[in-house]
Amino acid sequence: xxxxxxxxxxxxxxxxxxxxxxxxxxxxxxxxxxxxxxxxxxxxxxxxxxxxxxxxxxxxxxxxxxxxxxxxxxxxxxxxxxxxxxxxxxxxxxxxxxxxxxxxxxxxxxxxxxxx
Numbered sequence: 016x017x018x019x020x021x022x023x024x025x026x027x028x029x030x031x032x033x034x035x036x037x038x039x040x041x042x043x044x045x046x047x048x049x050x051x052x053x054x055x056x057x058x059x060x061x062x063x064x065x066x067x068x069x070x071x072x073x074x075x076x077x078x079x080x081x082x083x084x085x086x087x088x089x090x091x092x093x094x095x096x097x098x099x100x101x102x103x104x105x106x107x108x109x110x111x112x113x114x115x116x117x118x119x120x121x122x123x124x125x126x127x128x129x130x131x
Contacts (some may be wrong), residue, residue: 042091058087060100
């Protein structure tokens, strides 16, 4: 008998991904990720800058770094924002039908968007 040890990795998923953008509260997304992908959501990587009904809140100059913060174990009914990212634990060998963001910085993401 040989037991195979599986490791986990921490990663981020973007709520801009069409598979996750439909979720409005954290708890529903948490349950969906756990049941469908065996991923454990840990918290949100959130921007102070967000939009509400098409209007920008906390306007910032485009060329400045966007301030972000992490909130762990949000309540079930915490409202999600489109620019949120979710920290997850995923099996390291798991093949997923969507990209996981592994350690990208905000600056790298902005650079990639400009290159598109």
